[in-house]
Amino acid sequence: MITDHLVVLQIIIPLMAAPLCVFIRNANVTWALATVISWICLAISITLMQQVMATGEIIYELGGWAAPWGIEYRVDMLNAWVLVIVTSIGAVVTPYAKLSAEKEIDNDRLYIFYAMLLLCETGLLGITVTGDAFNLFVFLEISALSTYVLISMGKDRRGLTAAYRYLIMGTLGATFYIVGVGLLYMQTGSLNIADLGNLIPDIADNRTVQAALAFMTVGLCVKLALFPLHMWLPNAYAFAPSVVTVFLAATATKVAVYALVRVIFTIFGGVDILEAVQISDVLIAMAIVAMFAGSAVAIYQTNIKRMLAYSSLAQIGYMILGLSMNSVLGVSAGLVHLFNHAMIKGGLFMVMGCVVYRIGSAKLDDMAGLGKQMPVTMGAFVLGGLSLIGVPLTVGFVSKWALLQAALEKGWWPIAVLIVISSLMAVIYIWRVIEVVYFQAAPAGRAAVKEAPLMMMIPMLTLIGAAYYFGIDGTTTMDIAGRAAEALIGGLK
Amino acid sequence: MMEFPGQLIYWIVVVMMMMGFYIVIAQGNFVKKIVGLNVFQVSVFLLYITMGKVTGGTAPILADGIEIYSNPLPHVLILTAIVVGVATTSLGLALVVRINEEYGTIEDDDILEQESDA
Numbered sequence: 066m067i068t069d070h071l072v073v074l075q076i077i078i079p080l081m082a083a084p085l086c087v088f089i090r091n092a093n094v095t096w097a098l099a100t101v102i103s104w105i106c107l108a109i110s111i112t113l114m115q116q117v118m119a120t121g122e123i124i125y126e127l128g129g130w131a132a133p134w135g136i137e138y139r140v141d142m143l144n145a146w147v148l149v150i151v152t153s154i155g156a157v158v159t160p161y162a163k164l165s166a167e168k169e170i171d172n173d174r175l176y177i178f179y180a181m182l183l184l185c186e187t188g189l190l191g192i193t194v195t196g197d198a199f200n201l202f203v204f205l206e207i208s209a210l211s212t213y214v215l216i217s218m219g220k221d222r223r224g225l226t227a228a229y230r231y232l233i234m235g236t237l238g239a240t241f242y243i244v245g246v247g248l249l250y251m252q253t254g255s256l257n258i259a260d261l262g263n264l265i266p267d268i269a270d271n272r273t274v275q276a277a278l279a280f281m282t283v284g285l286c287v288k289l290a291l292f293p294l295h296m297w298l299p300n301a302y303a304f305a306p307s308v309v310t311v312f313l314a315a316t317a318t319k320v321a322v323y324a325l326v327r328v329i330f331t332i333f334g335g336v337d338i339l340e341a342v343q344i345s346d347v348l349i350a351m352a353i354v355a356m357f358a359g360s361a362v363a364i365y366q367t368n369i370k371r372m373l374a375y376s377s378l379a380q381i382g383y384m385i386l387g388l389s390m391n392s393v394l395g396v397s398a399g400l401v402h403l404f405n406h407a408m409i410k411g412g413l414f415m416v417m418g419c420v421v422y423r424i425g426s427a428k429l430d431d432m433a434g435l436g437k438q439m440p441v442t443m444g445a446f447v448l449g450g451l452s453l454i455g456v457p458l459t460v461g462f463v464s465k466w467a468l469l470q471a472a473l474e475k476g477w478w479p480i481a482v483l484i485v486i487s488s489l490m491a492v493i494y495i496w497r498v499i500e501v502v503y504f505q506a507a508p509a510g511r512a513a514v515k516e517a518p519l520m521m522m523i524p525m526l527t528l529i530g531a532a533y534y535f536g537i538d539g540t541t542t543m544d545i546a547g548r549a550a551e552a553l554i555g556g557l558k
Numbered sequence: 559m560m561e562f563p564g565q566l567i568y569w570i571v572v573v574m575m576m577m578g579f580y581i582v583i584a585q586g587n588f589v590k591k592i593v594g595l596n597v598f599q600v601s602v603f604l605l606y607i608t609m610g611k612v613t614g615g616t617a618p619i620l621a622d623g624i625e626i627y628s629n630p631l632p633h634v635l636i637l638t639a640i641v642v643g644v645a646t647t648s649l650g651l652a653l654v655v656r657i658n659e660e661y662g663t664i665e666d667d668d669i670l671e672q673e674s675d676a
């Protein structure tokens with residue numbers, strides 16, 4: 066039955082479609098193909114989610130080779146959740162991509178853009194679905210290499226240096242990760258994530274195993290851009306073509322967070338590793354610095370794409386803070402913020418994509434007076450901004466409330482206060498934009514600006530709308546994140 | 559305890575790794591950074607190849623009269639990593655070529671200067 070193979074089809078379909086794009090070479094046809102594929106992926110991931118909710122974990126042995134010798138793909142609540150996040154963003158981004166990419170990427174290279182977008186999605190889905198630590202590295206590099214190409218495709222030459230710097234940092238990070246995997250293999254003779262989770266408790270005091278944990282954590286923190294390993298991110302997001310930024314901001318760092326969760330709570334799940342070697346304190350400290358430094362630097366940015374990139378750094382801080390609390394509430398707060406932040410940032414970067422499409426610039430000064438000329442787009446920015454701040458009835462509120470509860474459950478009053486203060490810093494940088502856009506007159510020389518085209522507006526409003534839908538009724542998302550967190554923390558016992 | 563130079567090969571791996579890492583950080587030339595990145599990656603290849611060796615073992619090919627074989631799995635793994643490394647290097651160098659076309663230089667300092675003017 067074809068449905069038995071859904072887990073692997075999720076990877077194979079986009080993987081096969083990518084080279085097909087290169088053969089087709091026609092921009093419109095490749096766009097149509099990429100759109101269809103991304104919707105097929107979404108359908109598969111939703112089906113998988115339903116299967117997992119109905120019958121529990123799905124285990125798929127590649128080529129029929131039994132684990133731990135063969136590679137196995139394993140989908141549980143957490144994977145299925147991340148799969149849905151990645152594929153739904155992919156499905157919204159591809160329709161949006163057409164006009165935005167035509168504007169910002171050389172038209173004779175558009176087919177490569179769609180091929181790379183599909184490869185990037187393949188890599189991200191692969192990281193999520195695989196149950197093998199080395200296979201994870203391979204997918205990590207597939208997504209990373211295609212990301213470097215995507216970032217360098219814009220017309221701004223600074224995109225090239227941003228891609229180069231990301232290549233250096235990303236490769237260092239991925240290499241750190243395989244050093245970690247190698248050290249674990251030395252000690253256990255296994256590469257299967259679940260198998261490692263069973264073998265490690267007996268040898269957790271071993272120095273080699275702890276070195277492996279250090280290598281893997283640092284490597285993945287480069288990928289997810291945790292302060293102070295974030296230097297590649299702001300320029301990469303600011304100078305990549307807008308649609309690439311939307312896709313990366315909403316998926317790439319989230320998948321890296323997922324990989325870190327797997328390392329900490331599944332591979333090292335048998336020993337309460339956050340407590341045992343006290344990396345929890347380090348991660349919490351870094352997360353809090355990220356929350357403040359990210360927001361503070363965002364306030365001074367003149368390029369709004371760059372401002373949102375710094376704000377992403379702060380948001381990654383919230384996710385890591387939640388995870389490193391090492392409690393069911395904390396982890397579920399971190400996981401729900403993965404989804405919520407994907408919607409908010411995806412939506413906000415889509416707004417910026419529309420602005421760049423119409424005025425050709427993401428600079429704050431150039432955006433003066435847009436509030437009257439692009440009312441829907443700017444309205445979406447205000448709504449997305451409110452959600453970023455965490456106003457009630459938005460998804461931002463749902464995840465910050467969960468995070469606050471988790472901090473209070475532990476009795477960490479100072480951290481709860483810090484969460485609130487850093488959220489308020491978002492008010493400042495969002496307000497700066499609102500002030501310029503609504504209360505300053507349009508510059509005299511600028512030709513009349515029209516509202517963004519419908520094909521870009523609909524995906525944008527879908528994401529912003531979703532950010533309110535799941536904000537008003539957060540029970541579904543919190544329930545899924547809660548069940549995933551319980552399964553993870555349950556592994557500790 | 560590890561006796562110096564008891565596990566000489568690991569010392570070589572660590573020294574190579576740090577040399578590569580240092581080149582990546584300290585060099586301002588984009589091509590030299592990639593050279594450093596390669597040294598860094600090759601040290602990891604060595605680490606993997608080393609761990610596959612079984613004392614007295616031979617190449618893992620079935621033959622009469624041979625009892626002990628080295629572990630082939632790390633070699634296979636690192637073959638994948640080598641391919642990834644080649645892809646990364648070629649993409650990195652391709653980017654350097656494009657950077658040189660756009661900026662007229664591949665020195666980090668000069669590029670930062672040009673970017674701060676823009």
